[in-house]
Amino acid sequence: MASSFRTDAYINGEWRGSAKRFPVYNPATQEVIAQVPDLGASDCEDAIAAADAAFPAWSAKTAKERAAVMRAWYEAMMADADRLAAMITREGGKPLAEAKGEAVYGASFVEWFGEEAKRAYGRTIPTTTPTRRYLTIKQPVGVCCAVTPWNFPMAMITRKAAPAIAAGCTIVLKPPHQTPLTALMLAELAEKAGIPKGVFNVVTTHAGTEEIGRTMCESPIVKKFSFTGSTAVGKKLGALCVGSTVKRISLELGGNAPLLVFADCDMDQAVKGAIACKFRNAGQTCVCANRILVEDNIYDEFSKKLAEAVKALKVGPGDQDGIAIGPLIDMKAMEKVERMVAEAIDAGATPLAGGKPNSVGKQFFTPTVLANVTRAMRVNTEEIFGPVAPLIKFSSEDEAVAIANDTPFGLAGYFFTKDVHRAWRIAERLQYGMISINDGILSNEVVPFGGVKESGLGREGGVEGLEEYLDTKYINFGGFA
Ligand code: NAP
Numbered sequence: 001m002a003s004s005f006r007t008d009a010y011i012n013g014e015w016r017g018s019a020k021r022f023p024v025y026n027p028a029t030q031e032v033i034a035q036v037p038d039l040g041a042s043d044c045e046d047a048i049a050a051a052d053a054a055f056p057a058w059s060a061k062t063a064k065e066r067a068a069v070m071r072a073w074y075e076a077m078m079a080d081a082d083r084l085a086a087m088i089t090r091e092g093g094k095p096l097a098e099a100k101g102e103a104v105y106g107a108s109f110v111e112w113f114g115e116e117a118k119r120a121y122g123r124t125i126p127t128t129t130p131t132r133r134y135l136t137i138k139q140p141v142g143v144c145c146a147v148t149p150w151n152f153p154m155a156m157i158t159r160k161a162a163p164a165i166a167a168g169c170t171i172v173l174k175p176p177h178q179t180p181l182t183a184l185m186l187a188e189l190a191e192k193a194g195i196p197k198g199v200f201n202v203v204t205t206h207a208g209t210e211e212i213g214r215t216m217c218e219s220p221i222v223k224k225f226s227f228t229g230s231t232a233v234g235k236k237l238g239a240l241c242v243g244s245t246v247k248r249i250s251l252e253l254g255g256n257a258p259l260l261v262f263a264d265c266d267m268d269q270a271v272k273g274a275i276a277c278k279f280r281n282a283g284q285t286c287v288c289a290n291r292i293l294v295e296d297n298i299y300d301e302f303s304k305k306l307a308e309a310v311k312a313l314k315v316g317p318g319d320q321d322g323i324a325i326g327p328l329i330d331m332k333a334m335e336k337v338e339r340m341v342a343e344a345i346d347a348g349a350t351p352l353a354g355g356k357p358n359s360v361g362k363q364f365f366t367p368t369v370l371a372n373v374t375r376a377m378r379v380n381t382e383e384i385f386g387p388v389a390p391l392i393k394f395s396s397e398d399e400a401v402a403i404a405n406d407t408p409f410g411l412a413g414y415f416f417t418k419d420v421h422r423a424w425r426i427a428e429r430l431q432y433g434m435i436s437i438n439d440g441i442l443s444n445e446v447v448p449f450g451g452v453k454e455s456g457l458g459r460e461g462g463v464e465g466l467e468e469y470l471d472t473k474y475i476n477f478g479g480f481a
Contacts, residue, residue, distance in 0.1 A: 005087060007034045009204045010187035011043065012050030013197025018043075022206035024181055027093040027327040027363050028317035036180050040208040044172065044215045047201040051143045051170035052221050054198025059140045059168035063118040070114030070166060072193035077107035077186070084154060084185055089318040091179045092153045093326040093363075094281045096319055106154035108445040109162040109461070116466055117166035122473075133477040138470040140168030141248060142223035145216035147237070149229045150329055151284045153179035157186060159449070159460045160226045160250075161200060167469035169224070170199045172216065176229075177206035178329055213237055218244040224469065228252040228286075231409075231454050238457075250458030250468050252286070252450060254383050255411030258404035259289035259440075260426065262397075263298045265416035269438060271305045274389065277414055277440030279313060279367055282325050283387040284333070286455075287412040287434070287443065291373070291380050293403055296395045303391055307352035307369045310389065315358045315366060325387050327363035337365050337386030344370055344377045344390065354387070375403060383409075397422065405431045410453035412442060433459075 008015040018037035026033055037043075058066070077084065081103040088099035125134040144164045148156040157173060164171045175183035183202050190200045205212050213233075217225055217240035225241050227234050231253040241249045259277060261270045277289040294302050318326035328334050334357065341355060354368030365386055373379060373390040380390060380403075394400040404413060413432035417423055427435045433451040436442040443449050448459035458468050 005034070005181055006184040006188050007036055007181070008184070009037045009039055009043070010184060010191075010200075010202040011047045012201065013191065016043065020207075022177060024091055024178070026090055027329055028319075028361060030362065033091055034181060036184075036204045038207050039203050039205045039212070041211040041215045044174075044203050044212045045219075047172040047203050048143060048145070048215070048219050048221050050198035051172050051201055054170045054196055055143055058165075058170055058196060058199050061168070063120065063166070066166060066168065067114040067118060069194055070110055070162070073190055073195060074107050074110040074114065076189040076193045077103065077110060080185070080189060081107070084182065086319070087182050087185055088153050088179075089326070091181050092150055093329060094318050095323045095326050098281060099318065102152055102155050105444070106152070106158045109155070109158040112445040113162040113166040113466060116463065117168075120167065120466060120470055131478060131480045133480070135475050135477070137473050137475065139473055141469055141471050142169060143221050144169045144171045144224040144226065144469065145174070145219075145222050146171060146226045147174045147213060147216070147229065148176060148183075150176040150178040151281060151286070153182035154186065156228050157183055159465070160228075163460070163465045164224075164469045165195070165199060167466060169469050172201045172203060174203050174205060174209070174212050174216070177209065180204040214240060217241045217247075220245050222247060224248040224250075226250040226458075226468070230254055234456065248468075250460070251456040252458070252460060253411075253454065253456040254409060255286045255451065255455055256290045256381070256383055256407045256409040257287055257412045257414065257432070258430075259292045260400050260404060260415035261292065261294045261298070261302055262400075262415065262417040262419070262422065263295040264419050264422070266418060266438070267298065267302060267305065270302065270416035271309055273414065273416060273438065273440035274306055275309050275313075275440070278389045279310070279325060279387050282328060282365070284329065284385050289389070289414055289440070290383055291390045291392060293392050293394050293400050295400070296393050299391070299393050303352055303369065303371050306389065306391075310353040310367045310369050313367045315364050316360050325364070325367050327361060328365060328386060329363075331363065333385060334363050334365060337384060337388060340378050340382070340384055341368060341370070341388055344373060344379045347374070347377055349373050349377065349379070349390070375406070381407065397426070401426065401429045405429075408454040409451070411451035411455035412436065414440060
């Protein structure tokens with residue numbers, strides 16, 4: 001249980017309250033945890049002005065100086081990892097062990113980008129003219145704004161704020177209305193670590209979401225906008241950015257990840273990978289396997305083993321021991337999952353495990369395995385965002401690739417095989433930004449995370465993640481005799 005925590009927004013190094021507030025709920029119990037300021041466009045403009053005022057001094061520091069402050073922020077996060085994890089579970093619902101994993105994962109971006117910004121190298125380019133020399137330097141893009149989702153209340157923030165701040169930018173964050181308290185804890189730790197005022201700002205809102213989004217996207221002061229969330233909202237905000245000031249954008253959007261199980265796989269490894277990939281955070285991650293494609297000659301055996309493993313997953317509030325599946329984030333999510341599963345069953349799918357809400361509480365869905373799923377069903381074509389594994393049969397490599405690629409999305413793809421040549425072929429043929437072979441988990445701070453097609457633009461993590469917050473400036477040095 002989180003002990004004390006901040007409930008006001010954080011703008012220009014000050015805690016900002018408001019007469020207008022909105023409730024933050026515990027999704028496991030529906031109890032109100034806190035009332036948080038419901039801010040509007042003018043508060044967001046204040047935060048942008050603060051970030052603008054802080055930019056000259058922060059960007060003028062050397063990367064080494066910035067890294068020292070970021071190190072202190074990282075260490076404060078690690079020292080408070082248990083408190084962060086308790087809050088992630090309390091407002092976001094995920095099991096505590098997963099929340100602890102997120103606290104460490106979230107902090108790792110701050111450590112890694114602080115170090116990596118020291119290596120923001122430009123280059124010299126061999127000249128084409130004896131009287132000239134060419135080079136490039138890297139410079140921070142300027143004031144940034146970010147909007148993040150609830151499914152990783154901490155990591156989706158640090159994956160944007162850390163590269164921005166390490167690069168010398170300043171940032172204004174709008175966290176989701178479901179999980180603003182973890183964001184405010186990060187602000188509290190930033191203050192404690194000595195991140196200067198105005199460098200990291202958190203503007204909380206619920207009713208003001210649309211006006212704050214518009215303010216961020218249309219502000220001429222803001223030079224970069226980064227969004228993680230649904231494809232529909234990402235498209236809208238991306239259009240606003242381009243249509244107003246042509247600012248730089250990163251969009252980390254929805255997925256519809258396939259997980260392919262070939263007959264030549266290690267079956268136990270595939271079952272374990274499918275559980276890790278599909279049921280983490282009750283299926284509410286953008287890189288969760290949405291659908292599982294299984295080769296026909298092992299379909300029955302794999303289905304049986306997966307269903308047995310899924311039935312063993314314990315459902316309950318995330319702060320209780322041994323829980324594998326916590327609540328869904330809200331009733332809207334519950335209704336969507338219920339509807340998609342009922343539709344699939346009506347159309348001929350067979351539940352091998354689960355298939356219904358769970359009696360442990362209002363927002364819990366029993367982990368489910370559906371056999372006999374067809375390509376036309378919504379559980380195959382749309383992101384489920386719940387603990388439901390639809391199984392589809394395939395009979396050839398070509399058919400598997402065709403089903404996997406038959407979607408406008410392209411975030412993550414997984415497959416299990418022991419054939420090295422097949423591994424190369426499939427990795428190259430799947431139209432996804434990230435591929436994981438024989439492993440259900442793929443993200444960490446050193447690798448580039450992001451999608452192709454309608455899953456978004458840009459990358460977070462890795463050297464690519466830093467580039468998103470740097471401009472490349474070309475300098476021509478002429479007049480050589
Ligand atoms: P969402 O509705 O798009 O919300 C995400 C964020 O956008 C929230 O902070 C939300 O604020 C804000 N928002 C919503 N409408 C807005 C508007 N008109 N203007 C400005 N901001 C707006 O997404 P979600 O359903 O909560 O999150 C799940 C989605 O995120 C899934 O599709 C998932 O795949 C995707 N996701 C992608 C990644 C990735 O890296 N690619 C990672 C995690 C999640 P409020 O909370 O105030 O409404």
